[in-house]
Amino acid sequence: MTTPAITADAPARALQREATPPWLMYGVLFGLLGALSIVLWGPIGVSGTYPRFIGALFRVFDPAYAEANPYLVKMGSLFKPETFLVVGLLIGGLIGARANREKAPKCEYTRAGETNERKRYRDAFIGGFLIVFGARIAGGCTSGHIISGMTQLSISGFIFAAGVFATGILTAKTLRAPRAGVPA
Amino acid sequence: MTASIFALLIGVGMGFFIQRVKASSPAMIARNLRLENLSVIKFMALTIAVGSVATYLIAQFAPGAMHFDIKPAYVVGVLVGGLVFGVGFGLGGYCPGTCVVGIGEGRRDAWAAILGGVFGALVFTLVYTVAIAPLVKLVDLGKLTLPEVLHLPSLGVAIAMGVAFMVVLKLLPTEVKKA
Numbered sequence: 001m002t003t004p005a006i007t008a009d010a011p012a013r014a015l016q017r018e019a020t021p022p023w024l025m026y027g028v029l030f031g032l033l034g035a036l037s038i039v040l041w042g043p044i045g046v047s048g049t050y051p052r053f054i055g056a057l058f059r060v061f062d063p064a065y066a067e068a069n070p071y072l073v074k075m076g077s078l079f080k081p082e083t084f085l086v087v088g089l090l091i092g093g094l095i096g097a098r099a100n101r102e103k104a105p106k107c108e109y110t111r112a113g114e115t116n117e118r119k120r121y122r123d124a125f126i127g128g129f130l131i132v133f134g135a136r137i138a139g140g141c142t143s144g145h146i147i148s149g150m151t152q153l154s155i156s157g158f159i160f161a162a163g164v165f166a167t168g169i170l171t172a173k174t175l176r177a178p179r180a181g182v183p184a
Numbered sequence: 185m186t187a188s189i190f191a192l193l194i195g196v197g198m199g200f201f202i203q204r205v206k207a208s209s210p211a212m213i214a215r216n217l218r219l220e221n222l223s224v225i226k227f228m229a230l231t232i233a234v235g236s237v238a239t240y241l242i243a244q245f246a247p248g249a250m251h252f253d254i255k256p257a258y259v260v261g262v263l264v265g266g267l268v269f270g271v272g273f274g275l276g277g278y279c280p281g282t283c284v285v286g287i288g289e290g291r292r293d294a295w296a297a298i299l300g301g302v303f304g305a306l307v308f309t310l311v312y313t314v315a316i317a318p319l320v321k322l323v324d325l326g327k328l329t330l331p332e333v334l335h336l337p338s339l340g341v342a343i344a345m346g347v348a349f350m351v352v353l354k355l356l357p358t359e360v361k362k363a
Contacts, residue, residue: 088195127276128300138265163266
């Protein structure tokens, strides 16, 4: 029973050994880039740019509120290196997709067997809301807390990562089964 | 100004790497969180392992050059924030940075995620004083690091964590068979 499985797996394993898997190569490069970032200007972090963007909007449309809200005052101006980092992410994504002549699907599903585009946009919107809201409660996201935080060996990074993977895995596993009564 | 240029260039590199390992693909994130494929989790763990050793190695020789920024460990807020984040991560398949990369790639659902994120930041800003500020600072351990807790040198802890991560990476399969 086990023999066919092993022989079927063997070529795939041999192939994996020959070519460096992307996660290995880019993981090393990303790690070195993260260290370089700490030397050059500071640890990477993305989620703070969202409220700073909100602050910039308030400063245009309701400057009095922008000055009265302690959180917007605390987060400060949008003209920070972090904002440029986010602009860089956009450019990097564009170059990455172009370099490999890849056309990213306009819409990808996180629920198994789902094809409803409108529901996908709804999920992405709610997901987007929760990641930024959650990240702002914690004071950082995947980049600021998990990558930069754990790189600097900060306790907060380990706590945040534990929380993220606990509910992340639970949510993804729950969504895996197509819901009863909903055609796949 | 110089810092902003460095940040921009580092962002371009990060965005490129994230795109190449498919960390900006919600379907790939969903597979990773279902533990069917571990490539993105491995990418993150390796990034941390290499980054930590490199950072504290450089700090050993040029401590004055480092721009460390340790975030405070206010245990309740950080944990609750992580739990909320995880639900959004599992549902949408994006994090605040990868949806920006996704827009660069031409993903349309990334726009929905970023709009949700901007709306989330707005609501957070509005409720901060009333609902967030009193809650999050409970059990604040301050800017605490693992080497401080263990009373061990930072570089040693970084190397130990790096080696431990790499052993686990080596042992775990990347493509896990579906149950």
